[in-house]
Amino acid sequence: MTDHQTGLQQLIGAADAPVTVRAVAQELGWSTETTRRRLEDLVERGLARRRTATAEGRGRPAMTYEAVAGMDRSGPTAHGLLARLLARTTAEAGDGPPDPYEVGRRWAQDQRADRAETPRTSPSRPSPSRHSPLERASRAAEELLAEHGFAPEREPADPTRITLRHCPFLDVAEEHPDVVCRLHDGMLAGVTAGTGVAHRLTPFARPDRCLVTLTPTGGDTP
Template sequence: MDTEQLLAPEDTSPLGRSRTSVLDMLRAADGPLGVREVAQRTGLHRNTARFHLEALVEAGLATRETEDRETPGRPRIGYQTVAGGPAGQRRYRLLAEMLTSLLAATMPEPGRAAEEAGREWGAYLTEQPPPYRRLSAAEAIAKLTAIMEGLGFAPQVQAGDRDGEYRLCLRQCPFREVAQHHKDVICSLHLGLMRGALTRMRAPLTAERLDPFVEPSLCIARLTAGKDAHADEPAAERTR
């Protein structure tokens, strides 16, 4: 991969729709907004809202402040945009390439390690339904689609070749350039993320596999209903 390409800022929806929406909300607010306020206004899960807010802070687009309070309790953390934008372009693509190549070179099973990490993050970013509440396959797919969109993809659901099969078409991978050189790591991470999210939902379907780059900007996740999606729960779930 060319060094100049790695250092070039992203030019194809680098923030993704959900993160852009959160940024626009902060810009329009009269003062700092908390995670709860952002989650309520956007319809995102609190963990997902916090994930986007912290990413905006890391990108230099927002600041985080702990607000003083006169009553007992945990201080409120507020987020607001940075006047004038970031001081300089952050080199996240280069950082992703460096960390991914390190994982691929030093781990005995980098794909497996990446999938496990994806499972943990997928569970963290997903809201668990109330006890005894079972989602339908359609509800679970809708929630999974929203999660993947929030992470920067442009997902679209299609029916599979047989009953109970679905294709989640993932376009605009936010790590496409890195994934082209390290599919085993990046694609395993995304597959694990989907599996962790479905397990957290107690969804009646399984992410069977992820077919990367069936087209230059398209990957397809194969989902199957009626399978036991909870046989191999992420560690975060086992400890609850």
């Protein structure tokens, strides 16, 4: 989703009642036509619902829009990655019960090691080591999550919280959260390991999102 679409979805999702095109346009400073087009985009994506308001006086009743509860289903899927992780879970289980969390953790640590061998920091940008442990952990988590289609958004008012509005494994996660969400939890554990920051994943914290909360622990490792 673009920033405009995300902001628009958040606005109508926070509204207590269906909103009109004019009200949204005034709130966001957009033209009426632009607002209507972007609202219709959300309707087509299944993220909003269009309704006809009750007529008041003469003239045609206004169209209103309301958010549809649920995560974004229109984003990318990563069934190939999920299949590889599940195969790895089975292969590493041995004689004991499989542990998706541990597989996700080791996989994320492998990803971190690969990135360490090919640094992405340009000469003009500060080295990640100059940032606080929370900032480094948050950036690392966002980068990994974005790369694999989770659509992470760090909350501006609270840098310890990252919302996930899309899950590339959503259809499977809804049926088997004990496996898929635990894999995801392990991935976050692997990407934050050694940063001095602990994470907590809350699957489906709201119908339209999962939530990652980061907490500094004071045990930073360079």
